[in-house]
Every structure is written in C-alpha cells, then in structure tokens.
Amino acid sequence: MADTMQFDLVSPERSLVSVPVREVRLPGTEGDLTAMPGHAPSIVTLRPGLVTVVDASGTATEFAVTGGFAEIAGDSVSLLAERGHPRAEITQEVYNEMLADAHRRKRAVDEREDVGHDAITAAAKLLADMQALGTHIGLDPDQATVPD
Template sequence: MADTMQFDLVSPERRLVSVPVREVRLPGTDGDLSAMPGHAPVIVNLRPGMVVVVDESGAEAEFAVTGGFAEINNNSVSLLAERGHARGEMTQAIFNEMMVDAIRRRKIAEEKHSAGEEIVAAAVKLLADMEAMGTHIGLDPNQASVPD
C-alpha cells in the first residue's frame, strides 16, 4: 500500500490545492471521516467545516468549506466544495458572507414551513455548523447580519 494519495480540492471559483497527502479529515454530513491511502471507494456529502490535510512530512493544512462532496478512492480524494478557502485566507468579511448565506437559507426554510420540518432542521444545522467553523478559526459568527 502506498504511503500517500492524491488530494484535489476545488470550488466553483478555483482549484485550492492539488497535492500528495497521507491523510484527509472531512466534515461529513453523517459524521467526520478520515481518508488514508487504500480507503474503500465512497462518496461523502460534506457539511460546513474544516477539511484537514496531512502532507508527506506530517504537516497539516486546513481549508474551510461550506459544503459539497468528496469522492474517495483507494489512491485519491477529490473534493468539490460549494465554497472553500484556505484557513489563512479566511477573514471576518469572507466568513460574514458565508454566514449571511446560511442565515438566509434558514430564514427561507422557516418561512416555508410547508417545506417540512426536515428542511427547517437541515437549515438550522447548516447555520450551527457555520458558526462552529467560524469559532474554530477564531472568527465571530455574530458579526454577520442579514438585511430584511
């Protein structure tokens, strides 16, 4: 079994990273998951959170994602993020934009109760995951405000 696998992280705007890695930690909707070389093939839906990659030397890099999916194979992980940024790029302004989108989704879901309680619960969880990601990075989730 190889010691590394290929990791590619892309968002609609750009490719964030393409490197060999020893491990990728993903914020899955059904729970967090670590992928390493030799992992069984699977597609994972992602929730907002931090993707952590461990390179060949053991150094870690973090990327904030708002969701998306990852395709894991025995020798690669390809992640398509709804929106993604390297942790070092995350500013309060960028995080506020992400929070505003999550708050809007929750408001829309709550206004459309006919959509069902599952959708409202999913929107509330999305917002909570965004808040947790911001707190992890050291950003203030309370600074984001949505115009009425």
C-alpha cells in the same frame, strides 16, 4: 500500499489544491472521518467545517468549506466544495459573507409553507455548523450582518 494518495479540492470559484497527501480529515454530515491511502471507496456529504490535509512530510494544511461532497477512492480523494477557502484566507469579512449566506438559506426555508420538518432541521443545522466553524477558527459569529 502507497504512502500517499492524490487530493484535489475545487470550488465553483477555483481549484484550491491538487497535491499528494498522507491523509485527509473531512467534516462529514454523518460524522467526521479520515481518509488515507487504500480507504474503501465512498462518497461523503460534507457539512461546514475544516478539511485538514496532511502531506507526505506530515505538514497539515486546513481549508474551510461550507459543504459539498468528497469522493474517496483507494488512491485519491476529490472534494467539490460549495464554497472553500484556505484557512489563512478566512478573515472576519469572508466569514461574515459565508454566514450571511447560511442565514439567507435558513430564512428561505422558514418562509416556505410547503417544506417539511427535515428541510427546516437541515437549514438550522447548516446555520449552526457555520456559526461553530467561525467560533472554532477564532471569528465572531455575532459580527455577521443578518440579511433582511
């Protein structure tokens, strides 16, 4: 079995990284998981959180994502993020934009009369996960302007 696998992380705005890695830690909606070379093929739905990539030398790099999907194959992980940034780029201003978008999505669901309980719960969870992401990386969720 190989010691590394290919990892690609893309968002609609740009390709963030394409490197060989030893492991990728993913914030899955059904729980966090670590993919390593030889992992069983899977498709994982992601929640807002940090993706940690460990390269062949053992150096870890983090990326903040707002959600998306990861396809895990035995020799690769391809991640399509709704929105993604290297951890070092997440300023309070960038985080405020991400959190404001989560607030807008929750409000849109709350205002619709034809949505079920599951959609309302999912929107609330998305918002809570975004708030937790900010707190985890040392940013203040209370500084974000809630859109009208």
